[in-house]
Amino acid sequence: MSAPQINVSDVASLARLTLTPEETAKFSSQIGQILSHMDSLKQIETGNVPEVTPPAQPNLRKDEPTPSLSLQSVLSNAPAQANDLIVVPKIVE
Amino acid sequence: MSSSSKWEAVIGLEVHVQVRTRTKMFCGCVNQYGDPQNTHLCPVCLGLPGSLPVPNEEAIRKTILTGLMLGCQIAPVARFDRKNYFYPDMPKNYQISQYDDPLCAGGGVTLDPFLFPKEIQESDEAKAGRKIRLVRIHLEEDVAKSFHFEDRSGIDFNRAGTPLMEIVSEADLRSPGEAFSFLGSLRQILLAGNVSDADMEKGQMRCDVNVSVRPVGQKEYGTKVELKNLNSISGVRRALTYEIARQIAACEKGEAIAHETRRWDDEAGATFTMRTKEKAHDYRYFPEPDLLPVRTDQGLADSARKLVPELPSELQTRLARDFGVTPYQASVLTSDRILCGYYEKAAAGTPNKALVANWILNDFLSTQPDPSTTPVRPEFFGELADLVAGGAINSAQAKKVFTELMASPTSPREIVKKLGLEQISDSSALSAYCDEAIAANPRSVEDYKAGKMNAINALKGFVMKKSQGKANPAQVDEILRSKLSA
Known part of the structure; x- marks a missing residue:
């Protein structure tokens, strides 16, 4: 069976990553291996297995507020901040 | 035939609606607009x-309720999916949304003629009352709010993770006016169900528009363009009017329409290219592994069913049938439920319901714009209407009573007494006034007898003046005519 192909350059551009040609080749082969491993799941015969019914009472939450984090602790994780905003590189589509 | 009538626009809308809840979609942080930045956050909504x-x-219940109000099928089992994209307004780099199994499918919005722009409410297009089909309604989480500075952007995550419904229409709309009515009609239903305040200018309702043009009679769609940055219902109409004209002009010159997203600039009154869609977005949807499917058929849908209110169309029918108001008045009352409740109380105790509607919708609204805080008790309107209909005061006097009622709200009967306005309906008193009028105006009497019927107005005027406006005009007319023909 041939290894499934994935366009690593496309995925990298979606994730805003810049890859060298060497990295692209390396990741293509690595991800291909992962995908072909996952593909083995498709070999399993599941036609006779009944679909799992979700539980009647799913884990839902009542619409009641719980405490939030303090502004200080929220901002403490941010690489940059100003005026209580988390600052990121300019984003305009 | 004008060139534009050879072309037809095809419009579909994607409407995002903020669901009114106390807390966010997937955590207990408060869902509140306008609070200090980055203060409603926890590990869940920060990803x-x-x-x-x-x-x-x-x-979930409010989304099902929306589906029920719009005639959708409610999925017995709904699922959440991850929509992956990399953008700083989304802390997880994916948005929890619904892809294959949304909560609601199908349904539709009927276009209310009175929610078309004012100047085309009488058009055939408005009167047609078309039903615009919906594809689906799904529930997802909203993203953060971004602020753009010269060289960087700042993010307030308070809105991130708040519940957001996406209502997707079929490409059934054919004109900017229809899109305008669609949004207004949809908003009215959302308000009736208390699902959202759905104010576009506050971002509670946001709308993306897909629009293309094709020659009339052609089945295939033209290349569609997506419009963004539409911040009001009238803005949607203006943007569509511009964009349709732009596309028709391009087609007539033989130019191809680019498959792109265009940004509406309300000040410039034009759309501008934002990005071309050479490559479709690849969101790599997959089932959200952190969430179980949601069973709606185990009580959730039933609990939503109990919340279904009287829908705007049902209310309009009832107002016309039980209160005798005009279709236009019914539409105005329906668009303001507080005013409507006030009117229903005002008209409850009187048979003169249409008269009460006239006062409330014309005179009352111009002096007391907020019926929820007005000191004027609604029953007073019924009382006033009965006084006029019973002949105790005439309509000119009613205006005086009304002015006084607004200034110092008390029972109209009291006001009539206080102002000494009680109409004279006693026929012997009126008869005496009429005799006086005839004696004092021999010229008019002669004219009348000679066939100048209008001459009677001078006599009536005399009686009204003598009685300080209190004489019942209809009765005076009757008495004068009988005396003059004797």
Whole structure:
């Protein structure tokens, strides 16, 4: 069976990553291996297995507020901040 | 034939609606607009590793309620999916949304003629009352608010993770006016169900528009363009009017329409290219592994069913049938439920319901714009209407009573007494006034007898003046005519 192909350059551009040609080749082969491993799941015969019914009472939450984090602790994780905003590189589509 | 009538526009809308809940979609942080920045955040809505989402039951119930109000089928089992994209307004780098199994499918919005722009409410297009089909309604989480500075952007995550419904229409709309009515009609239904305040200018309702043009009679769609940055219902109409004309002009010159997203600039009154869609977005949807499917058929849908209110169309029918108001008045009352409740109380105790509607919708609204805080008790309107209909005061006097009622709200009967306005309906008193009038105006009497019927007005005027406006005009007319023909 041939290894499934994935366009690593496309995925990298979606994730805003810049890859060298060497990295692209390396990741293509690595991800291909992962995908072909996952593909083995498709070999399993599941036609006779009944679909799992979700539980009647799913884990839902009542619409009641719980405490939030303090502004200080929220901002403490941010690489940059100003005026209580988390600052990121300019984003305009 | 004008060139534009050879072309037809095809329009579909994607409407995002903020669901009114106390807390966010997947965590207990407060869902509140306008609070200090970055103060309603926790590990879940910040997307910190190891946190797990738990769906808000109320947001699901309100989405089902919306589906029920719009005639959708409610999925017995709905699922959440991850929509992956990399953008700083989304802390997890994916948005929890619904892809294959949304909560609601099908349904539709009927276009209310009175929610078309004013100047085309009488058009055939408005009167047609078309039903615009919906594809689906799904529930997802909203993203953060971004502020753009010269060289960087700042993010307030308070809105991130708040519940957001997406209502997707079929490409059934054919004109900017229809899109305008669609949004207004939809908003009215959302307000009736208390699902959202759905104010576009506050971002509670946001709308993306897909529009293309094709020659009339052609089945295939033209290349569609997506419009963004539409911040009001009238803005949607203006943007569509511009964009349709732009596309028709391009087609007539033989130019191809680019498959692109265009930004509406309300000040410039034009759309501008934002990006071309050479490559479709690849969101790599997959089932959200952190969430179980939601069973709606185990009580959730039933609990939503109990919340279905009297819908705007039902209310309009009832107002016309039980209160005798005009279709236009019914539409105005329907668009303001507080005013409508006030009117229903005002008209409850009187048979003169249409008269009460006239006062409330014309005179009352111009002096007391907020019926929820007005000191004027609604029953007073019924009382006033009965006084006029019973002949105790005439309509000119009613205006005086009304002015006084607004200035110092008390029972109209009291006001009539206080102002000494009680109409004279006693026929012997009126007869005496009429005799006086005839004696004092021999010229008019002669004219009348000679066939100048209008001459009677001078006599009536005399009686009204003598009685200080209190004489019942209809009765005076009757008495004068009988005396003059004797």
